[in-house]
Amino acid sequence: MSIFKKKKNKEISRQWKIKAKTLEFILESAKSSYPNEFGGFLRVDSYKKDTINEIVLLPGTISGDSHAIFKLHMLPIDFSIVGTVHSHPSFSFYPSDADVLLFRKYGKIHMIVAYPFTFNSWKTYDHNGEEIDVKVL
Numbered sequence: 681m682s683i684f685k686k687k688k689n690k691e692i693s694r695q696w697k698i699k700a701k702t703l704e705f706i707l708e709s710a711k712s713s714y715p716n717e718f719g720g721f722l723r724v725d726s727y728k729k730d731t732i733n734e735i736v737l738l739p740g741t742i743s744g745d746s747h748a749i750f751k752l753h754m755l756p757i758d759f760s761i762v763g764t765v766h767s768h769p770s771f772s773f774y775p776s777d778a779d780v781l782l783f784r785k786y787g788k789i790h791m792i793v794a795y796p797f798t799f800n801s802w803k804t805y806d807h808n809g810e811e812i813d814v815k816v817l
Contacts, residue, residue: 696789696804696814698732703799703816705735710767710797719748719766722789726760731817732789736761745769752786763787768794773803780809789814 710718723734738754748766755761764787766779773794775783783790784807791814793802804814 694730694788696730696732696812697728697817698814699817702733702735703802706765706791706793707797707799707802709735710793713743713767714795714797715745715769716743717745717748717767717769718793719743719750719764721750721755721761722763722765722787722791723758723760724762729760732762732814735765750782761787763789763791765791765793767797768792771795771801773801775805775809783807783809 706718706720709720712718719738721736721738722732723736725731725733736756736758738750738752743749750764764782771794773792775790775792779790779792783805788807789812790805790807791802792805795801799816804812806812
């Protein structure tokens, strides 16, 4: 019998939130980029580290009808950036294999907004591409 106690690995589940005005900005940006994809990064409040309140747009992002390619070297060193957002110019808001590769590379939360870019056409995912809930404030 071991004298060491095994610690249970407890994962703290964060309840993510997004401000309605931020979601509105994302949806309008996706509409204005259509039929190309829109892409950006999600930033949280400095005092509420679970509330997405801004979008960071990277210079040099390349958008097409099936991709938004980020130049990650242009990303500022900013610990309030927690993930990505991009649009799909189709009715699907499910991540592609390429999306999941990006999710695993960068961030904790990722949002995909789909055509017609309404409050009902978006989903959020963790770094493994598993769907998570986000509350709109």
